[in-house]
Amino acid sequence: MARFSKAIIDHFTHPKNVGDVPAPDASAHVADPVCGDQVHLSVLVADGRIIEARFRAHGCAAALGTASILTEWILGMEPAALARLDEAAVTGKVGGLTPGQSHCARLAVDVLQALAQDCASRAQGQRT
Amino acid sequence: MARFSKAIIDHFTHPKNVGDVPAPDASAHVADPVCGDQVHLSVLVADGRIIEARFRAHGCAAALGTASILTEWILGMEPAALARLDEAAVTGKVGGLTPGQSHCARLAVDVLQALAQDCASRAQGQRT
């Protein structure tokens, strides 16, 4: 197996949606305590669906590529659905990860769950 | 340097004068106590010169080739002259010897000296 899937290479060489959404409806930042990789996601939500997503990341190339892929993947999703994406789903979406890159899927799941939570708590906040 | 001179190769592949001169005027047999090589020479002498020479030998290929070369080289020589041929002369005549083959020159000098002695003692025997 090659070290990187074609999708990951595409995304770390030509990352999509780099930066921060201005005035985001939700955002999340997670860091892997072992490898030090960090991912930051911020999104705009409209009509209960994500309509814009941006990322920043620090870490290995696979982590960067994965984060960029996430920003395209989650468009159109309901925030609550993010929490149901698991490592297997992420690994499949990015075109495969080597054992040494499996932390990228974990990090992605963590940031998606944090994002879902942030959406939920802000929605909660708005409702109350 | 190749392991064998052209002359030595010629002579051990196509040995000249193999065997024993019938009714020789002189003969000699020497053996190297270290490597076990043996050379036997027998000659006919007429008018004070060697007119026929034959050899038998057991040992390395260089010893065989050297013995064969000797049987041609000494033709026409006076028996006394044989005792004056030294290792350098033999080495030159056979086209060179490697350090591992230098015992062949020693063996040749030994057999030539023994042959000269045998000639001398037989001549002595005839005179008295």
Place this chain on the structure above:
Amino acid sequence: MTYPPIDDGPVAGRRLYFDNNATTPLLPAVSDAMYEAVTTFGNPSSAHLYGEAAAALLDKARVSVAALLGCRPEQVVFNSGGSEGASSVIVGTGLRHVSEAGHIITSAVEHPAVLRACEFLRELGFELSVLPVDGAGRVDPPALQRALRRDSRLVSIMHANNETGALQPVDALSGIACEAGVAFHCDAVQTAGKEHIVVAEGFVTISAHKFHGPKGVGALEVRTEAPLQKLVFGGEQEHDRRAGTENLLGIVGLGAAADAARARLGDPDQQSRRRAIGSALREGLSSITGAVVNSPAEDCLPETVNVSFQGLRGDTIVDVLSARGIAVSTGSACHSAHLEPSHVLLAMGLSADLARGAIRFSCSCLTTRSEVDEVVAVTEHTVRQLYTTSPGCD
């Protein structure tokens, strides 16, 4: 096969190579694979495209060698050849047990790569048992059973003997060692590519150049849980068992040679051809006056025929045949004017004189029947000539 010409050969045209136990020519498939790999120059450890392309060649060769040996790819440790393979296991055992030493078992007919390494362990304080062999050159398995001790660290016994071709019962021997919990090493340098190697459990050493691969590359098969001490330190190449940037071209050649050998082993026609050539050589040589065949008739590599000519010296025959364009060897390394008789033949009970008269003819899959006939004829002529020249004969 016509072999490449060699400068200054005195017998114009004749080139018969019967020294395949010393080394073999590359098969065209092997040199082609190496040519092709020349441009894949990356370091297999490098984390970029050049490195990945090189690593892919390495992986492919590892799969080929594993298929030849019938093991898993990760059990294959590439190294620089048979001597390193044997030394790494034996010296490695010495290093692992250097403080308490212990006991090592080998046989009297091993290659110097094994014998010298075992003798070095004796210098380090180990005790060494050297098992005797019978007239066929074989170790008796019960003798190994009796030699085993509680402090035995390693048993090292070869598969096929390089001088005679005699095969040891390594399956039984490795089973005995293994049952006693003692590590087993098999020097299979002469069998790899020629015979299936059946070792129950242990380390197996092979070398590419004995089966039409390049010289200076080989592999150690680690078919055991026994620990392997690194001897070459550095990076984590070869699953952290042998450091150093890999001999990529050599390993590619080894892989291609393994593929070709596996095809031969699985081809009944090639196997019967091989046996026919071996029999013709053995019969032809044994019919020469003065010949005594030293290779056993049974359980022997057919391509190896070791024969002594009574009263003659093997080194002399080798040199005269060489001058006639025929490459054979005495089977034992001869370093001085004083010809040492082979330790293998002495261990089999031959007299020193007969052992000094031994020469080894060894074929490969490239040897033809007409080459065999020619080599027998030239040997017969040469032997007759040497007898005529001998002081004791007429």
Place this chain on the structure above:
Amino acid sequence: MTYPPIDDGPVAGRRLYFDNNATTPLLPAVSDAMYEAVTTFGNPSSAHLYGEAAAALLDKARVSVAALLGCRPEQVVFNSGGSEGASSVIVGTGLRHVSEAGHIITSAVEHPAVLRACEFLRELGFELSVLPVDGAGRVDPPALQRALRRDSRLVSIMHANNETGALQPVDALSGIACEAGVAFHCDAVQTAGKEHIVVAEGFVTISAHKFHGPKGVGALEVRTEAPLQKLVFGGEQEHDRRAGTENLLGIVGLGAAADAARARLGDPDQQSRRRAIGSALREGLSSITGAVVNSPAEDCLPETVNVSFQGLRGDTIVDVLSARGIAVSTGSACHSAHLEPSHVLLAMGLSADLARGAIRFSCSCLTTRSEVDEVVAVTEHTVRQLYTTSPGCD
């Protein structure tokens, strides 16, 4: 030079190889010499024409390597590369003194081939002094003087560092060891073929693949009376100092690479071209925002530029550059998701973060000025993009 294409490279057409300290491509003269030698397949130890032809190739290569090193041919011991060379001297010293042990001296910036072997000696009971280095990565000769003890067995210090290119004062260091009667080993794997190696007395390790020869072959220069313990046992090859059938094709390649390197070393035009290329690379990289050059400005191989980008990770830059067709390396082997900072850079006093941001660019005699310009431009673009992506930046 255009490098051979590699399958599936995502940046069509671009292939820039700047990882020559990891390994180098074969020069055409080297692969030609190897192609030619393929048919000379004899075993150099064999006493017949095939063996003599092979031995002649071996002798020729030995003369070439001796000429490059400025030593006598019989001081050259061929082996399987740099890791074996270093291990053979260090582990060999361990084996020679295993009963009484003693003291070993090395430096903090050595290659793992030396460090791991020295650490193994520590396991055997030796004491190990690891000399520190200054900010340029250099050992201070008086520090060696102070570290020497009566029971010191070996000093092993490299010539050029593989990660930074920094040159050690090995002439002075070997002189100090030698005066104290302690054996000296110099790992000159990165200098052979690039710089003259000036070691007063000692063992010198070189490896062919670092100067356009094949991988898996090298030599140990024995420029000393100090004893050398065999590690690979068997026949009496290499003047009885390293057993095993010789890697003939590899050695022929090493010889041809040595001839070419000697020609380059003696050619002032090539030397000034080499320095100009190195300076352009260094200057280009150092002008990139965030760059800190770790290779010393003086006494450094011009072809090696080690540079850290503050706040970025070296392995990430390597992977992105690789995807863009540019081969560079972090300089330190990275085996896990957890990137270990380089022991060399840490020893020079860099912070772990800066050390993790290091990448090594290394040229060879085949590198062109336009390749340098392109690699600097792509690196600048990549680094800027990574800064933009970083959480802390804008």
